[in-house]
Amino acid sequence: MEKENQPMSGEQSLAIITAMIESTRKDLRDNGSWYLLWGWLVFIASCLHYILLKAGHTAPYIAWFLMPLGGVISIIKGRKEDKQQKVKTQVDQFMKHVLIAFLVSLFMVLGFMSKLGLSTYPMLMMVYGVWLYISGSMIGFRPLQTGGMINWALAILAFFASFEMQLLILAAAVLLGYIIPGYLLRSRYNKSTQNSTASFA
Amino acid sequence: MSSKNMFRELDPLLHQQLRLSVVSLLMNVKEAEFTYIREKTGASAGNLSVQINKLMEAGYIHVQKTFRDNYPLTTCSISEKGRAAFEEYVKALQDYLKPQT
Numbered sequence: 001m002e003k004e005n006q007p008m009s010g011e012q013s014l015a016i017i018t019a020m021i022e023s024t025r026k027d028l029r030d031n032g033s034w035y036l037l038w039g040w041l042v043f044i045a046s047c048l049h050y051i052l053l054k055a056g057h058t059a060p061y062i063a064w065f066l067m068p069l070g071g072v073i074s075i076i077k078g079r080k081e082d083k084q085q086k087v088k089t090q091v092d093q094f095m096k097h098v099l100i101a102f103l104v105s106l107f108m109v110l111g112f113m114s115k116l117g118l119s120t121y122p123m124l125m126m127v128y129g130v131w132l133y134i135s136g137s138m139i140g141f142r143p144l145q146t147g148g149m150i151n152w153a154l155a156i157l158a159f160f161a162s163f164e165m166q167l168l169i170l171a172a173a174v175l176l177g178y179i180i181p182g183y184l185l186r187s188r189y190n191k192s193t194q195n196s197t198a199s200f201a
Numbered sequence: 202m203s204s205k206n207m208f209r210e211l212d213p214l215l216h217q218q219l220r221l222s223v224v225s226l227l228m229n230v231k232e233a234e235f236t237y238i239r240e241k242t243g244a245s246a247g248n249l250s251v252q253i254n255k256l257m258e259a260g261y262i263h264v265q266k267t268f269r270d271n272y273p274l275t276t277c278s279i280s281e282k283g284r285a286a287f288e289e290y291v292k293a294l295q296d297y298l299k300p301q302t
Contacts, residue, residue, distance in 0.1 A: 008218060010297045013211075016218060017291070020225035023241050083269070086237035089230045 024087065029192050030139055032185030037077070039178025041070040043171050050167040091138055098138070102131040121166040125155035125173045132177050143184045147177030211297070214259050215290045219244050219252045224287050227262060227279040235275035253277060261286055 008016075045066045052060035109116065109123045116123060129151035136144025154173045158166045215221050222242045227233060239249050256262045261283030265276045279287070 008216060008221075010294055012218075013216065013221060013290075013294055014298065016221050017225045020222050020241065021229050024226055024229045086234040087230050088232050093231055 029189045030141075030185055031189040032182040033077075034074075035144075035178045035182035035185065037073065038070060039174045039182055041066045042174045043179060046167045046171040046174070050164060050171070053164060053167070095135060095138060098131070098134050102127065105130070118163060118166070119159065121163075121170050122155040122158040125151045125158060125170065128173060128177055129155060132181075136181070141181070141185060141188075143181035144177075147181045151177045211293050212286055212290050214255065214261065215286060217252070219248060220256055221290075223249075223252060223256060223277070224261065224279065224283060227277060228284065228287055230278075232265075232276050232278040235277065238277060256283070 045063045048063035049060050052063060105127045106124070109120060109127060113120045129148045131148070132144050132151060133148030136142065136146075136148060151173045154169050154176075158169045161169060215224060219242060222244075223238055226238060226241055235246075235249070235253075238253075239246060242249065244252075253262065253264060257264045259282075260280055263278045263280050265278075267274050267276070
């Protein structure tokens, strides 16, 4: 489709503007991979911690060794995505700042674990809720927003629960806040990719 | 005023298919690589380069030339002037498309 220097009608101009906006909009959709990566890692770690605790293991917290592993995977994945990203949006820029705010809060909660004691996991879910609600609002994806609200509700519940129960509540929080919305996001992404391929066929 | 006269008010720099495609695309993003714009517009590299240069000379877009993995990388983004011109163009277009009473 070579764009020639030919006269255009107002309708054609409008059609070009609409087509370009629609075409980029399809590309900017999140495929949910980050939510799935961290959702599964935290889900497995919290369930494993619970199982080891119940089995009478001397150091059940070793289940969280998955977190540094997730960190390494994230760095590699982030670098690869950065190289492949041919287009950047204002939302990308804004999301970056929200992610920084989320990570600072997350590390503060984890860093003061000894002071927070039983409030650590509820605080963690509260921070998750903020991230999910804001990122869901920015990309216009309701399941993430709902996941954020569920995390807040489960955080309140966890404030009144025993440590063992908190591990299960945390697993439920990431399942409902990250994993399920992550798969829904992936499905939306796959559908939009298929539609976009079909339109060029 | 006749619709013909109104049509003349449309910015001639934007009232061209490829340049309008480029600016519409850039309005939607923070920055985009040359290869991405080419892929989306379906234009040839030569024609796209010419039109991008015209938009850059008019101050409508910023063009940044860098390197990635030893390959040249051209990135484009819309300028404030370009954003204002596009908004003005859309307004003029709306007037033009409005049913004449």
